[in-house]
Amino acid sequence: MVKKILITFLFVSQLIGMALAQSKQVGGRVTAREDGSTLPGVNIIVEGTTKGVTTDAFGDYAIELSENDNVLIFSFIGYAPQKVVVGTQTVLNVILVSNAEELDEIVVVGYGVQRKSDLTGSIGSVRGSDLTKIPSFSPEQALQGKIAGVQVASPSGAPGAAPVIRIRGVGTLNNSSPIFVVDGVILDDITFLNSGDIESMEVLKDASATAIYGSRGSNGVIIVTTKSGSKGEGVQVSVSSEYSLQRLSKQISMLTGEEFAKVVNVLTPGTFNNTSIVPNTNWQDQIFSDWVPIQNHQASLSGSSGKYSFYFGASYFKQDGIISKSGYDRVSIKLNNSYAISKSIKVGNNLTIAPDNRQNAADVVPIAYRAWPTSVPYTANGDFAEVFGAGNPLAANEFTNSTAQRLRAVGNAYIDVSFLKNFLFKSSFGFDLSYGKTKSYTPTFFVSPTQENLRSSLGVSTDENKTWLWENTINYNKTIDKHKFNALAGFTLQKTTSEFLSGSVLNLIGTDPSLWYLNAGETLTGTQRVGNGGSISTIASYLFRTNYSYQDKYLLTVSARIDGSSKFGKSNLYGTYPSFAVGWNLLNESFMPTSRVFSNVKLRASWGIVGNEKINGDSRFSLIANGQNAVFGLNEQIQPGATLGSTANPNLRWESTTQTDIGLELGFWDDKLTAELDYYSRVTDDILVGLTTPGHVGNGAFVRVITNAASVLNRGVELTLAWRDQIGQVKYKIGGVASTVHNEVLNLGASSGSDSFISSGSLGNGQFVTRTEVGQPIGSFYGYNVIGIFQNQAELDASPKLSDQSVGDLRYADTKQDGIINADDRTYIGSPIPSLIFGFNTEFSYKSFDLSLDFQGQSGNKIYNGKMAVRPDLYNFEARVRNYWRGEGTSNVEPRPSAGGVNYEPSNYFIEDGSYLRLRNIRVGYNFPLALTKKLGLTNARAYLSGTNVFTLTKYSGFTPEIGGNDAFSSGIDLGIYPITAVYSVGLNLTF
């Protein structure tokens, strides 16, 4: 941008000599570069005079110039002032660059900032209005579809449920989420932050960018910079308010009462005497409400005066759930200050305080899915009726009272000291304090023998998690002729202490919420329980980075971090994470033609190693299991028991990812078109994952132990394209991001005790539906390949089959072609990892109106419909069962009805396509005319309508194809989720 202005300036100044000095009128329109919107109220003054005008509501201006007036200065709050030489022009349209956008040239990197042109790493940014488009409490939602290689899934639509973020595919098993660095404080989540308080979010993707975060960089790093005091003098006040309504966007199609009754009569003849008169209850209608509100209000003050600048923000977010008795609200207070003690010393603080409240509904979605449509919710006298299947979902919710409160305070205090000309010392003391409280009350009730509670119960818990992080860095900057050096060295310490205290009692003296305290419970020993535990973990790190550039053409970055963590035993205490990267700005080369076609040509390449240590601090210890009591004696007394707990792995090592990235950045026609292409390859070794231990090990059924299990490759290409231009008065911007992922297991760690394959993806019913094996994507679905239905006895007799199969059952492929079907014929039946993730965004503006559309989607991944496969009891069936096989030739897809047995063996009968395209957001905005806003004392007023998750094109039969799963050995399995909603919003932004 700076360059562009320079070129314009030089070009125009050559014309100055030619210009004849005479009186004339100049006019034009002022727009914002960011989104092409017109800017009303821009101050325009003639340089060296007091003569000036402002733009009108449409951003237009006209000014009379005398013969000596040659330069106009355009200034507007929040935007960089711009000087323009008039020359002979009479129409002078000016594009202003917002201060925020100007940051685009300066990119926030780990422990510092860099000019974008000096970057050797792969970094994507989101800033400005893109941060607040999605009505959500969680700022991460803004990243979806905006940055190549970043996937944000919302596996649950429950109010206050955090999204799952994956950067460049799935590397690790245990916890694939990136870390967040908020104003220098390293955190695991940012759900306490209000999107409106954020200035920018940078996603660091390659090792050159993330290696400085060492053992925590493996899954990517998201740097969040919150807003600081506005640049100009005075105080800027802004207020915004948004109101939204949400509704379920899609129901799962199930059998009707009559259809279900007929199927049950096939299973157990005579169960329903007359299938045409059975009730028909749609349980999804029963549990979900339509048009449930979300509110989001915020106000901020920011300003600066001389040495002091501040930003103060306050916000309130409230979301009700589409299931009753679920909701979330949060207040977030933000206060950032900085004060320059002298020219060389600056002190400051960043602080966020966010109390929130959450109410959790009972887990009724699976219950409603399973409930028989032939049951009704209420008896004739208005009581909850017994509902076959999994109980009465309305009763389950009615008798569940679960709340959680949390107070989170995150921030830091820092001092920056410049000394000896080229040195900058920074010390920051950061903290993350989190205090939580939960309460859960269940009254006595009876609905049915399997849905009853004889003793009222209350559980209360409190927890506190305290982290402090002390970071010290010294930065050295030196330019000698054409050589630029920058070196950084640092030392950091971090300690996290957690503790919880919990208690529960039975038989409370009453049911009123005023009695939901432990003191109101029965005091008999044996029915009271207390719990108290904690953990401490520490990290100490040394970090180092140097950047060197020659003539702004050749760039070199070398960085390293050494981390020590208490999570690993003595022999594996420290891990070292180096990276090397080079960049080449070809445009600065003399051999490049000086055409105006290219505005940027840059090549960069990086290599480095980063790590992951997101496991529990005590994973390496074999702990003692207490409370393993037994009952003895004629009087039946409890006697205490204790023994060794689950087996552990004392040899846990750091997980490490070796990452290579080659990038090409192109800009054409003054960056009218920009393109960024990256090839990446990540190899993650010693992946940390909880592996299910076999039964004979004696840990109990399906207990998992953290292990360094495997090496995995993620490889792909990322492309980011943006085009911005104008046709007449319509300005538009079109952008797209796409990334491919090739995921492949390279080897299985022998230290895990598994060297040929790892079974995982437990459905909870004894079935494992994924297998991880060398050469396959991690956690691939594994089961029988269905090749039809046995149509008649002759086909059955002539075919290889499982011993319990009969006519009308699914016919499985004889994969091994040995004439028999057994477990060895199971095969790979799909991967949960999408091969392509994409998003495309368009923005249009015309006069005071603007419109934006964001699409996003993925393809190539499969979903295991686990909710359909898990059937310990007889549940309602999905609508596809309607077309079941009922005789030769009737179906070659849907088997005869059954409620368990051979047709429920893991197979691709349960596999569905998870590809989708979603209209993530559509927004129409209107900027009020200046004449009106001025009267109201406003500098800017804007109103908008928006829709989020408006539609999703997908073949998947469930609520949403975005199925998460924090464990990559078990992802993409839909076991029943709280669905996401379509949200329609109206909002107003005012700036004073």
Added chain:
Amino acid sequence: MNRWIKTNRVISALLLTSTLSVVACMDDFLDQKPQGQQTEEVFLKTSQDAQLATTAIYNIFLDWNYHSGGFPILDIISDDAYKGSNPGDASALELFNKFQFTASAGDISRWYSALYKGIRRANIVIEKVPLVPMDETLKKRLLGEAHFLRAHFYFDLVRAFGDLPKVTVPTAPRKLARSPKSEIYSEIIIPDLLAASENLLEKSQYATTDAGRATKGAAKSLLAKVYIFQNDFINTEKYALEVITTGQYDLEPEYKNAFSLPGQFGKESVFELGAEANSGGSQFANTQGVRGVPNRGWGFNRPSVELINFFEPNDIRKDETVVFLGETIDGVFIGGDSGTQDTVYANPPTNTIIKEIETYNQKVWVPGIATLEAFGYNKRIIRYADVLLLAAEALNENNKTAAALLHLNKVRQRAGLLPVADTDKVIVRQKIADERRAELAMEGNRFWDLIRTGKAASVLGPLGFKVGKHELFPIPQSEIDLSEKTLQQNPNWD
């Protein structure tokens, strides 16, 4: 300006110094222990630890999964019972009734894992307690208990699955092939029970507060049972008679007290699982309790029409074994589940052949009208009547038919039946088998007895039993997969 530079230097020096001093004690900073929890290194060093670890083995009996994966599968799979409850509830259990279950049935893997969890706890005691400095008498007893319990868990496993991964240490490798069934018997079960019968006290020697712990009599009774499963009638006779001659046990005069709440830890109880409703409960009886009116549980394990008709006329055990609708037990009227049909016919809509009638397992009945009390039900694993019948069977097979009748008739007499006077070995063999069915009905013995005596094919064949396949349960498919196929499947399971 100079002043600022000086200040800068002072601040920098201070920070640098403090930084360096922190670096010096880095090792301590990075050495953090688990909080509020002990680690393996410090445990099982004292007499108290040894007692805690031994008690923890018994804790497995309170685990719902210990009871054949939660549900009374061993009765359901036999000809004595149907799945019960309402048709939709745990409908997958119906597959056991029809012999259509597969290797991926979760009940089987939960059961398998629970038994091995018990084995690991026993192995911990067997490996670590010998090294603990403590009272030698107590040490001997605790080790005896651990050996008894390990044998008990392995006996369940070996009958259900045949060849097994042989684990005798606390930490087993992930991949472990199956050892032959004979080796499990000869190297673990029998030596363990011999050690237990050597080291344990007789029932009467225990303090009343320790009722429920394994005894010498329990070890010998289990030995008798283990030998009969190997058709070693000589040893069965030996150990069963040793138990009988100690005089530690006798039949309860009233049949129902052999398994009822009042008969807990009574004279007929040889090995019994202690449970206490409030905080040491077991869900065993709740799973099978009367469903509906009164609401005592889920109603699984419905006595079959076949079983009801099997009892001889005048056999008082029929009424004590089966809860019929409309009867009153301990003052409680049994109304049953109004949501299901009381009678299910095998041939709708003609409805002439009765398939099931709504009944419940009375052996788990606990007085009361709510579900809570059922959690205090003590399951009897071995009772004296079983020992008498084992003795009778062994004596008969050892051609001591007259002596056999003595024990058989003791059991019959309590049931209100006339003594058997036959002298033909083959006839008496059948009488004893019938007596086992009647006496021990709904207690999880029938299926094993049919397999053991080779009658499963004829009796269970019509229900779906396939010879060469269903004599054993399948190794859970999940275990085969987790072991990376080191474990091989049982014959004819795909």
